Amino acid sequence: MMSAPMQNKTQDASVKSISDRTMTTSCDDSAYLHLPQTLLASCIFSGVERNTLGRTLSDQDRFNHYPASPLPQISWIFQGQLHMVIENHERMPSLGPALPKIVVAGPQTKPCASWSPGPVHALSVAFYPEALAKLIQLPIRDICNRIEPLEALAPPAFFDLANALFHQKSNSVFHALETLLLPLWQQQRQHHTTPLLGEWIRSLLTRASFSDTGVGLRQWQRRIKQLTGQSQQDLDCFTKVEEVMLQIVDAPSQNTPPLADIAAASGFSDQSHMGRLVRRVTGASPARFLHLQQHEESFWFYRLLEGHLRQARQINK
Numbered sequence: 679m680m681s682a683p684m685q686n687k688t689q690d691a692s693v694k695s696i697s698d699r700t701m702t703t704s705c706d707d708s709a710y711l712h713l714p715q716t717l718l719a720s721c722i723f724s725g726v727e728r729n730t731l732g733r734t735l736s737d738q739d740r741f742n743h744y745p746a747s748p749l750p751q752i753s754w755i756f757q758g759q760l761h762m763v764i765e766n767h768e769r770m771p772s773l774g775p776a777l778p779k780i781v782v783a784g785p786q787t788k789p790c791a792s793w794s795p796g797p798v799h800a801l802s803v804a805f806y807p808e809a810l811a812k813l814i815q816l817p818i819r820d821i822c823n824r825i826e827p828l829e830a831l832a833p834p835a836f837f838d839l840a841n842a843l844f845h846q847k848s849n850s851v852f853h854a855l856e857t858l859l860l861p862l863w864q865q866q867r868q869h870h871t872t873p874l875l876g877e878w879i880r881s882l883l884t885r886a887s888f889s890d891t892g893v894g895l896r897q898w899q900r901r902i903k904q905l906t907g908q909s910q911q912d913l914d915c916f917t918k919v920e921e922v923m924l925q926i927v928d929a930p931s932q933n934t935p936p937l938a939d940i941a942a943a944s945g946f947s948d949q950s951h952m953g954r955l956v957r958r959v960t961g962a963s964p965a966r967f968l969h970l971q972q973h974e975e976s977f978w979f980y981r982l983l984e985g986h987l988r989q990a991r992q993i994n995k
Contacts (some may be wrong), residue, residue: 687963708733711982712852721813721863723804723878724986725852726979731757731797742792746959748879748908748916749804751783751816752828754843756851758798762825763791780828780840782814784821785907789961791976801851806878808904812866822907836862836871872991878916883910918944919959919988921951926968929989937964 712725728742741763753760761773773793785807807818814832821831829837839858846854882905902910921944929935934942941952956964960980971980 683894709978709982710852711986712850712987715856715860717860718786718856718863721805721809721859721866722856723806723875723995725801725855726982727799727801727852728978729799731799733797735797735975739975740794740796741787742979743851743961743970743977744786744791744793744979745789745919745961746783746786746916747804748807748875748913750785750807750810750821751802751804752810752840752909753777753783753800753802755779755782755841756799756801756844756849758796758800760794760798760800763793777825778827778829779844779922780837781825782810782821782828782831783825784823787823787908787912787944789959801855803852803855806889807941808882809863809866811905813862817904819903819907853906874987875920879913879917881952882906883913905973915955918946919955920953921945922956922964923984923987924991927991940964970995 702988708728708730708731710727712727714722714724730740742760755777759776761776764772764774764887766772766797771797774932775926777792805813811818815836816831832840839862842858843851843855848854848857883902899910902908906913922940923945925940927936934940938949938951939955941949944952946952946955953963956962956967962970970977971984
């Protein structure tokens with residue numbers, strides 16, 4: 679359910695300033711969502727930057743909660759450390775070792791969390807699966823539900839490009855990444871863009887349907903799995919949960935509709951069906967999720983996502 683880049687129908691994103699493609703919903707400006715320029719909008723879905731340097735946070739507030747997502751990511755840790763939270767149903771969750779400075783994460787079928795022992799500055803960039811597969815020369819299905827050092831999987835030339843971000847002098851690490859990546863991506867000659875996660879998934883399914891003539895259902899399903907690392911059913915789940923978020927965004931301020939109304943407007947057969955999918959993506963029931971999003975520091979990513987979806991709705995009206 680990572681948010682997608684938003685393209686203004688009347689204004690070319692490539693001429694927008696960096697500030698026009700960056701948003702934050704945090705009053706202390708410690709979390710940012712970056713949207714790519716047009717020439718990279720078929721490669722990068724979005725970037726999320728977290729910078730708590732100079733902030734004093736409790737141990738609880740240094741957690742970072744993320745939803746399940748069909749999008750692979752590359753993350754850079756510029757300062758501080760991050761540890762993945764390891765869930766164990768038989769005992770309390772534990773912390774994994776400190777992550778390498780650059781990691782690649784495949785699509786995640788379950789929500790996850792990380793924790794930092796102190797202040798941290800990191801950037802996570804979500805890519806279209808078919809785009810990252812070309813960049814790292816590896817099928818995305820091979821890294822589904824995995825988080826690995828980028829150096830162990832990517833070709834040396836691409837790792838060197840990613841590692842060069844640590845040495846760029848720029849006020850925006852995301853803009854510096856765009857500058858590094860653009861020449862390489864232009865060689866791929868990819869230009870399609872989609873404004874929301876659900877639209878990208880529908881576009882992907884359509885392109886897979888017409889890529890080969892006369893293919894059977896199982897061949898088509900294998901093609902989807904090959905491109906994304908996930909099944910059509912998995913992708914449909916993300917589309918439906920994004921629609922739930924859009925229904926919440928469309929509601930008048932401070933007036934969230936009843937959950938039963940949201941379920942009906944989002945196309946669910948009943949509220950319990952919606953609840954199962956929301957829990958699958960976020961790890962919480964719809965009511966619990968709304969509370970955590972509004973009140974918990976560690977759910978900052980979801981507040982960024984809500985702000986982006988609200989902006990997307992306004993631009994498309």
